[in-house]
Amino acid sequence: MCDQKVSDSQPGTGTKVIPVDEAVGMIMPHDITEIIPGKFKGRAFKKGHIVQKQDIEHLKRIGKEHLYLLEIKDDEIHENDAAIAMANALAGPGVAFEGEPSEGKINLTAETDGLLKVKHHALTEFNMLGEVMCATLHNNYVVKKGQVLAGTRAIPLVVKKPVVDEAVRIAESAGSILSIIPIRKPKAGIVITGNEVYHGEIQDAFEKVITDKIRKFNGEITGILFAPDNATFIEDRIRELIDAGADLIITTGGMSVDPDDVTRFAIKNLGVEELHYGSPVLPGAMFMVAYLQKTDHRSQITDYRLQNADNTCIPILGIPACGMYASITVFDLILPRVLAGERIGRREIAELGHGGLCLKCEKCQYPVCPFGK
Numbered sequence: 001m002c003d004q005k006v007s008d009s010q011p012g013t014g015t016k017v018i019p020v021d022e023a024v025g026m027i028m029p030h031d032i033t034e035i036i037p038g039k040f041k042g043r044a045f046k047k048g049h050i051v052q053k054q055d056i057e058h059l060k061r062i063g064k065e066h067l068y069l070l071e072i073k074d075d076e077i078h079e080n081d082a083a084i085a086m087a088n089a090l091a092g093p094g095v096a097f098e099g100e101p102s103e104g105k106i107n108l109t110a111e112t113d114g115l116l117k118v119k120h121h122a123l124t125e126f127n128m129l130g131e132v133m134c135a136t137l138h139n140n141y142v143v144k145k146g147q148v149l150a151g152t153r154a155i156p157l158v159v160k161k162p163v164v165d166e167a168v169r170i171a172e173s174a175g176s177i178l179s180i181i182p183i184r185k186p187k188a189g190i191v192i193t194g195n196e197v198y199h200g201e202i203q204d205a206f207e208k209v210i211t212d213k214i215r216k217f218n219g220e221i222t223g224i225l226f227a228p229d230n231a232t233f234i235e236d237r238i239r240e241l242i243d244a245g246a247d248l249i250i251t252t253g254g255m256s257v258d259p260d261d262v263t264r265f266a267i268k269n270l271g272v273e274e275l276h277y278g279s280p281v282l283p284g285a286m287f288m289v290a291y292l293q294k295t296d297h298r299s300q301i302t303d304y305r306l307q308n309a310d311n312t313c314i315p316i317l318g319i320p321a322c323g324m325y326a327s328i329t330v331f332d333l334i335l336p337r338v339l340a341g342e343r344i345g346r347r348e349i350a351e352l353g354h355g356g357l358c359l360k361c362e363k364c365q366y367p368v369c370p371f372g373k
Helices: 055-061 079-090 120-127 161-173 206-215 231-243 263-269 304-310 330-339 346-353
Strands: 015-019 032-036 040-045 066-070 076-078 105-110 114-118 132-136 148-154 158-160 178-181 187-193 220-227 248-252 274-277 288-293 313-319
Touching (some): 076 079, 076 161, 079 132, 079 148, 079 158, 079 161, 114 330, 120 132, 120 161, 132 161, 158 161, 187 206, 187 231, 206 248, 206 330, 220 231, 231 248, 231 263, 263 274, 263 313, 313 330
Parallel strands (some): 187 220, 187 248, 248 313
Antiparallel strands (some): 015 066, 076 158, 105 148, 114 178, 288 313
C-alpha cells in the first residue's frame, strides 16, 4: 500500500482515519454502501478492493471524505468474521447460509420447505447485547426452500470478541435460535356436518375451501362425508375415515352453542384424551382441536414425538362457520403447525390472542400481515 497521511485514531474504534484524496492504493477494510433514493441500495465497493485514482470522485459522491485503516486488536474481530461466527450458531436444522457477508451482513436461508421456528426469548437475549443483531421472520412462518429467514451482523465495523462470543453462546445454549421443521403431506378426512346440508336444503360451501387448503400442502383427501346434527352419526363417519387411512380429521360446522350443534360432543365421544374448544382468534373463536389415538382410543398418550413418528395420533380440527366466508381463519394458523408435528394445547392456542385479530383488509395479503403474528 502507498504511503498515506493518517490522522489520529478515533477513540474506541480500532481504526485510523485517512483522507479519501490520499487513499489511492489503500485496501478497503470493509464494504462501502451506496444509496440512490428510490432506486438502489447496495455495495459500491467490496472489502479488499484496492482504491484506484478513478474511485476518488465516486467515493466523494457517496459522501466518503475519509476511509479507515483498520487496526484490529487481539480482543477484537472484524464485522465479517463476526457475522459468520454468529450465523453458524444461529442456524439449526434446515437453516443454512451461503457465501460471504455483504456490507457486514449475512443472510440465513431455508434449506427446505417447512415451518420456521424461532426461539424468540433467546433471540431477544442475543439482541440485548447491543453491538450485534439478528432480525428474523416471525415464528411459525411457512417458508419455501431458498427463502431468506433472517439476517445477522455486528453493528460496528470492529467489535469486541467477548460480545461475539457471548452472542454465539446464547444461540448455542438455545440449541440454535432458527430451525425449519418439515411439513408432512396429510391424508385428510373431512366430515361436513349440518342438517340443512345433509338433507340438501342448502349447498355446502366448506368442501372446496378445505380441500384447497389441504392441497396447498400437497395433501391427499381420503374422503369427504356428510352428516346431520347427530353425535352418533358424526362419530361413525369420523371412524370410517380413520379406517380408510386418514391421519388428519377435519370437521366443519356444528361448533357453536346452539342445541343442534353437537360436533364437538361427537368428537369427545370418540374417547379423545385431549380436546380444546375455543380460541382467542377472530375469525375462529369457536375452533376446536383434539387428539385421538388410532389404535386404542382410551390409552394415555405420553410422547407426542413418538405418536407423530408412528402415526398413532390423529389430530382432529373443528372449523366453525366462519371458515366458509373468511379467507383466512385460525385454521390457517394451526394447520401447518399440526402438520409439522407440533402438539397444540391450551397454551399454544392462548398465545394466538396477541395478533389474533384479522384486519379484514379489502385485499387479503396473508401471510404478509400482522394476523397470527
